[in-house]
Amino acid sequence: MIYKPNIGYTVKHDLCTGCGVCEDACPSHAIHVDVKKGCFRxxxxxxxxxxxxxxxxxxxxxxxxGVNLQQLTRECFTEGVADELMGHYLKCFVGHSSDFDIRYHCASGGMVSQFLIFLLEKEYIDGAVVTAF
Ligand code: SF4
Ligand code: SF4
Incomplete structure (x- = not known):
């Protein structure tokens, strides 16, 4: 049988994206996701x-x-800014929906919802798959 470690391996090798799936998957509730330096770990x-x-x-x-984030980052971002908390990025903007209801009822100022509505209304996309709690 091939030995597989727990997600201590992921964290140790800096592969964790902070998704939190492991916390729910653990049958013995041995995983707790905490916030460290602004990141879920x-x-x-x-x-x-x-x-x-x-x-x-x-x-x-x-x-x-199986995802080498550091290698991917090096390949994808040959220019731009490297920030300890934000990671690598080319440009950074601040924004929110100009529709009060969307902004009020959605997370992060309704940016994704508003953007998807725009794409649907302009018929750039036929539909979108989103997650919900
Ligand atoms: S939080 Fe997500 S990416 Fe990080 S170790 Fe758990 S399952 Fe993996
Ligand atoms: S008990 Fe939980 S933390 Fe340990 S290997 Fe299983 S899923 Fe991972």
Missing amino acids: PIVDNEMCLNNKGCHRCYDVCPGI
């Missing part, structure tokens, strides 16, 4: 972790495994 309670009994569910669901 999981912490594993090794006393509760069942990795030594063969569990690796968090590792299996982790989208960070």
Whole structure:
């Protein structure tokens, strides 16, 4: 049997994107996602972790495994700004929906909702797949 670690591996190798999926996937509630320097990072309670009994569910669901973010960043961002908290970016803007209801009822000023409405109204897209709680 091939040994698989828990998501301590992901965090140690700086592959974590802070999605939080591992916290929900853990059968023994051994993972708690905390905020460190403005980023969501999981912490594993090794006393509760069942990795030594063969569990690796968090590792299996982790989208960070197999994605070399640092290499991708180097390839995609040959120019721009590197910020410790924001990561690499070419340009940075601030914005919000100009529709009060959308801005009030949506997260992050309704930027994504407003942008999708624009794309739908202009028929640049036929539909959009979004997640909901
Ligand atoms: S599933 Fe992976 S990427 Fe998501 S929070 Fe857990 S360790 Fe990070
Ligand atoms: S290996 Fe299993 S028990 Fe341990 S943190 Fe991951 S999902 Fe939870």
